[in-house]
Amino acid sequence: EVQLVESGGGLVQPGRSLRLSCAASGFNFDDYAMHWVRQAPGKGLEWVSGISWNSGRVAYVDSVKGRFTISRDNAKNSLYLEMNSLRAEDTALYYCAKENKLRGVTGFDYWGQGTLVTVSS
Amino acid sequence: DIQMTQSPSSLSASVGDRVTITCRASQSVSSYLNWYQQKPGKAPDLLIYAASSLQSGVPSRFSGSGSGTDFTLTISSLQPEDFATYYCQQSYNTPWTFGQGTKVEV
Numbered sequence: 001e002v003q004l005v006e007s008g009g010g011l012v013q014p015g016r017s018l019r020l021s022c023a024a025s026g027f028n029f030d031d032y033a034m035h036w037v038r039q040a041p042g043k044g045l046e047w048v049s050g051i052s053w054n055s056g057r058v059a060y061v062d063s064v065k066g067r068f069t070i071s072r073d074n075a076k077n078s079l080y081l082e083m084n085s086l087r088a089e090d091t092a093l094y095y096c097a098k099e100n101k102l103r104g105v106t107g108f109d110y111w112g113q114g115t116l117v118t119v120s121s
Numbered sequence: 122d123i124q125m126t127q128s129p130s131s132l133s134a135s136v137g138d139r140v141t142i143t144c145r146a147s148q149s150v151s152s153y154l155n156w157y158q159q160k161p162g163k164a165p166d167l168l169i170y171a172a173s174s175l176q177s178g179v180p181s182r183f184s185g186s187g188s189g190t191d192f193t194l195t196i197s198s199l200q201p202e203d204f205a206t207y208y209c210q211q212s213y214n215t216p217w218t219f220g221q222g223t224k225v226e227v
Binding site: 035044045046047050059060061062095102103104105106107108109111112113114 | 122152153154155157159163164165166167170171172174176208210212215216217218219220221222
């Protein structure tokens with residue numbers, strides 16, 4: 001059974017940092033690209049960042065470029081998101097999501113339950 | 122960035138109704154379009170990928186169609202467990218983008 005378990009969220013002051021983790025199990029982690037998707041309270045879904053299976057390619061939404069860094073450790077079956085210079089607008093539930101290419105189309109076929117990040121003074 | 126616009130933003134329906142949700146892309150995304158269902162307090166679930174293919178385990182009352190810029194998600198006969206919010210998502214270009222969601226209510 002595929003499981004994705006996020007951790008590391010919490011209350012943090014604006015301008016500070018936080019590191020999110022996602023522990024994966026139930027599939028060959030190093031075969032798949034992984035992503036972070038966030039959802040602000042009462043709002044829709046926003047893709048934040050993605051990383052290829054071997055960390056060779058990473059991508060970010062413009063609003064987090066230069067502040068967030070995605071990484072992975074395939075030996076530990078883990079995905080990370082280092083978040084610096086946090087802003088109030090980064091407040092959201094952060095989901096870890098597994099990518100799958102279905103008929104050549106990238107989709108997110110498994111999601112964790114999310115970890116809540118609240119940026120407030 | 123490719124903007125995804127869903128309509129309507131919400132709809133009221135009854136069990137047994139046929140429900141159609143539309144999603145329009147600001148530029149062609151070919152068939153690089155997925156649909157997700159999200160229930161309150163839960164993570165999203167992938168329903169439809171590549172515009173029209175049903176994800177494994179998803180009931181056949183769900184179907185998707187379209188290509189280019191215009192897509193639809195149809196629920197042929199709404200069931201009680203289908204009351205949820207539905208999102209389209211393009212994976213033609215990064216940043217991957219989602220529609221704003223369509224809430225299906227009683």
